[in-house]
Amino acid sequence: MAADVYKALADATRRAILDELQDRDGQSLFELCTRLTMRHGLGSTRQAVSQHLEVLEEVGLVTVRREGRYKFHHLDTGPLRQIATRWPVPDQGESP
Amino acid sequence: MIRITVTSVFVDDQSAALDFYTRVLGFEVKNDIPLGGDDRWLTVVSPAAPDGVELLLEPSGHPAVGPYKAALVEDGIPATSFGVDDIQAEFERLTALGVRFVQPPTDMGPVVVATLDDTCGNLIQIAQMKG
Structure with a gap:
């Protein structure tokens, strides 16, 4: 397998991106950046978030x-x- | 003292923009002055502040404007932001008028925001400050 899902998950910002898409699917880059800043205190630049998205897309x-x-x-x-x-x-048996 | 009196958004069509920004969003015309060609100095204000900041609905004729607006829209970046008292009510009112929201009201901590398409080539954010 060329793309490594484990490597993609081994980053807190990328996991936060997945959390926010779980909260609401189908977001623009701007909405994701706003959520990462306002809800997670992650001051990633738009370029950095865009690169994280590319990694997640690859896998x-x-x-x-x-x-x-x-x-x-x-x-x-x-x-x-x-x-x-x-x-x-x-x-x-029963759900946790 | 320096003040902000006019701010602007580039609109694809000033007549269509006038309709959307007044009839749909609820602003009022402040100035509508012919500039030559089909361009107008067209500004609107909020009925809550008729002598407040004017929003200039600026023609998009310059060749740089199209690519600039397209790039912003693709990434979901609003051209500007307006304040509302009750964002949920505005979301429902505007949706009923056929307005397309690319982001429904979303809690961002101190503020709740939503993003709509102004049909003139821009995304516009509306924001309600909490408490």
């Missing part, structure tokens, strides 16, 4: 959708399935 955790002149970012948790497949989580 398929984020997809980009163009709609007219807009560009929205969407969460795809599909690539995380390989983690549970590789290290299955025992069924605990």
Whole structure:
């Protein structure tokens, strides 16, 4: 596998981006930057956030959708399935 | 003392902008002065502050404006921001009028913000300060 989902997840800012897309899917770069600043105290530049998004896109955790002149970012948790497949989580019966 | 009296947004079509900024958003015309060609010195104000800051609806004719606006819209960056007392009510009122929001009201800590498309090539943020 060329793109490494583990490396993509090994960064607090990228995990925060996934958290915010989980909260609301389909965000512009500006909305993501605002949320990272106002909700996580992460003062990343727009360029830095854009680069983090590229890493997440490479491993398929984020997809980009163009709609007219807009560009929205969407969460795809599909690539995380390989983690549970590789290290299955025992069924605990009732949900934790 | 220096003051901010006019600020501006580039609009694709001044007549369409006049309709959107008055009929839809709720501003009032302050100045509408022909400038030559089809361009006008067209400003609007809030009914809450008729002698306050004027918003100039500026023609987009310069060749640099199109790429500039397109790049901002692609990344979701608002051209400017307006204050509202009740953002949820404004969101519902404007949505009912057919306004497209690219971001619904979102809690950002001290402020709740939303972003709409002004149909004139810009994204506009509206903001309600908390408490």
